[in-house]
Amino acid sequence: MIEAGRMTPLYTEHVALGARMVDFAGWQMPVQYAGIIEEHNAVRSAVGIFDVSHMGEFRVFGFDARESLQRIITNDLDRISTLGSALYTVMCDEDGGIIDDLIVYHTGDLEYLIVVNAANRQTDWDWITAHLPETVEIADESDRTALIAVQGPHALAVIGELAGEGWTPPDRFEVGEAALDSVPVLVARTGYTGEDGVEVFCHASQAAAIWRTLLSFSEVSPCGLGARDTLRLEMGYPLYGSDMDRGVDPVSAGLGWVAPKAKSGYIGAEAIARVRAESPxxxxxxxxxxxxxxxxxxxxxxxxxxxxxxxxxxxxxxxxxxxxxxxxxxxxxxxxxxxxxxxxxxxxxxxxxxxxxxxxxxxxxxxx
Amino acid sequence: MYPKELKYDREHEWVRLDGDVATIGISDFAQDQLGEVVYVDLPSVGEAVSTGESFGEVESVKSVSELFSPISGEIVEVNEALEDAPETVNEDCYNAGWMIKVKVEDTAEVEALMDADDYEAYIAEEA
The missing domain is CATH 2.40.30.110 (Aminomethyltransferase beta-barrel domains)
Structure with missing residues (x-):
């Protein structure tokens, strides 16, 4: 039986570029175009772009949004009290087991955008909604949102050229609006490669246009999940499902820094404190x-x-x-x-x- | 892509017979499926290989594949250059990217393998 698999808004672009497609967490994703090593080197030396639209985006808003999310994630939202800043964190169950790792962007007043792993999208949605009070609203933006990572030493130059004069790039781990070739987007200075670069959120209907515009630069190469994995592992960035899962706590996973000792009152805090006291x-x-x-x-x-x-x-x-x-x-x-x-x-x-x-x-x- | 003078097996190795010595490598289809080769693990001269049995491994960033011998015999030479330049398998799989040379027990075994046309049809069916 052939399983179709879900397709991102860029599926036809990948096929047209001759990508080798594989199933990843139920999605049809490009594993490579020209070759993993070639794509890897493009990111280390110039610019690579990755379709990561399979990842999930949840928008959380309301007067109690901050306080409720503080209970759900291990890291401290006070670190991103400034609008436009971003935070890497995990969320755990009561035993300290990692449910997922995620990035929380403080996108507006009383509003946060959460980006989660594709494989955990449903689990995360169920967990977060179960732990949010009724006064906080949450919207699953995943289907209408495309995400393109633009990574490499020349990534900011490319984005800057498309955003036009007068646009100021966000600082590392910050996010801001931009118009790329007059398409409205959200540009986050985050990534999973160890290179400088951004992740561009846009409406699904605009993804192909942005993808093609980016590829019109001679120094930009399309890159697949294969290079994404070699790049992230060279940096020691963990991958959910391989380096961590429900059976491991953040301290043992080397992620103690996203579960600050000074913070308490979140789900899993007691279990994590016990691991620290007894040492893993x-x-x-x-x-x-x-x-x-x-x-x-x-x-x-x-x-x-x-x-x-x-x-x-x-x-x-x-x-x-x-x-x-x-x-x-x-x-x-x-x-x-x-x-x-x-x-x-x-x-x-x-x-x-x-x-x-x-x-x-x-x-x-x-x-x- | 599939030279006419070579013979092929179902595991995507090719064989070039010269007298009673067979040179063995992997086909263009195999190297393309693997992607950029980063290691080639080959046996030593003097070892015996048997039809259908593994004689080594070829490894890319993403995957590892066993190398299966299409014939039986004794290894008389291995391509040592692949140790330092495994990418040769991708760049020139039928010439510089050869893997082992075997003194074959029975040259009829080579004759029985697929010719280029049959192999191409076999790949088309498999894909």
């Missing part, structure tokens, strides 16, 4: 593997004994060798610790490495 048993670490490509589920060994499994693993195009993340016992989590990864019939040596694996990018230059 396992931790998510980075691994450098010089021979072979580690992949999700491969065993991580210490002295021949299995001590964990690879969470995310790939070949790093920038570094030219394997990189991975894995949950290992805390005693084996220090950078420099020698471990092994079972790569099918072989055992490859691995060294615990503090991410990011790739240290110098246009984003790291922006931060310093």
């Amino acid at each position: 048993e396992r931790k998510l670490v980075g691994l450098t593997v010089s021979e072979g490509v580690p992949r999700h589920g491969y065993p991580v060994l210490h002295g021949g004994e299995e001590v964990g499994k690879v969470a995310s693993g790939t070949f790093s195009p920038t570094l030219g060798h394997g990189i991975a993340t894995a949950y290992v016992p805390v005693a084996l989590a220090d950078p420099g610790t020698g471990l092994e990864v079972g790569i099918r019939r072989k055992v490859a040596s691995a060294v615990v490495t503090k991410p990011p694996f790739v240290k110098t990018t246009s984003l790291s230059a922006l931060k310093s």
Whole structure:
């Protein structure tokens, strides 16, 4: 039986560009166009654009919006009290298990835009709506919203040219309006590649026009989910479903920084405080593997004994060798610790490495 | 894309017979499906290979595939250059991207493989 799969507003663009399409969380998505390494390098050296319209967008508004969301997410909304600022966070169940990771944009007075993973859209909607009081309204904007990530050292130059003179780009982790080639959009200075760049929200009906306009720049390459994965893993950015899920708390997942100690009263706060007090048993670490490509589920060994499994693993195009993340016992989590990864019939040596694996990018230059 | 002078198997390897030595690599279809090759894991000279059995692996960013021998025999040469330049498999799969050379036990085994036309029809059916 052929399963159709959901299509983003850019589906026909991908097919016309000769993309290899795959099923991702029930969506027909491009995994690659020219090739993963080529696309990866385009983002590290110029500009790559990604269709991420499969992600979910919820708009939350009302007098109690801030207070209600504070109870749902682990991070502190006071960090984005300024309009137009954005916050990376997770939301957890009562046991501290991660339901999803998300970005909350403070888009207006009494209003927040939440971007969630495609695979978790329904789960997140059910969870959030169950925990919002009736005085707060929530709208699922996902179907009518397209999202295009524009990433790379020259991304801001391209967006600036389309937005025209007089437009000021948002700062890192901020969001603002723009008209790109006179199409009204929301431009967020966020991304998942480790390069400087933006994510452009627009109405689904305008997505193809913006996509084509972006591709009219010679330095812009279309990029698929394959390059998105190698880029994010070089930075050590976690992926829901591989690096975290309902069975792990944010502290063990290395996301303690999005569950500030000073904040209490949110769902999962007690469980997370307990993990902190007792210190976690396992931790998510980075691994450098010089021979072979580690992949999700491969065993991580210490002295021949299995001590964990690879969470995310790939070949790093920038570094030219394997990189991975894995949950290992805390005693084996220090950078420099020698471990092994079972790569099918072989055992490859691995060294615990503090991410990011790739240290110098246009984003790291922006931060310093 | 599928040279007429080569023979092909159902696992997308090609074979070029020269006397009783067969050169083996993967087809253009196989390298395209894999994407950019980042590792090629090959056996050593002197090892035996058997029809239908794995003799190595070829790995791209996204996936890994076993290499299956289309014939039985003894390995007389492996393409060591692929260790440092695995991308050669994508760039020139029928020449510089060859993988192993095998002294075949029975050349009739090679003759029994698909010719280019049959292989092309086989791919069209599979796709």
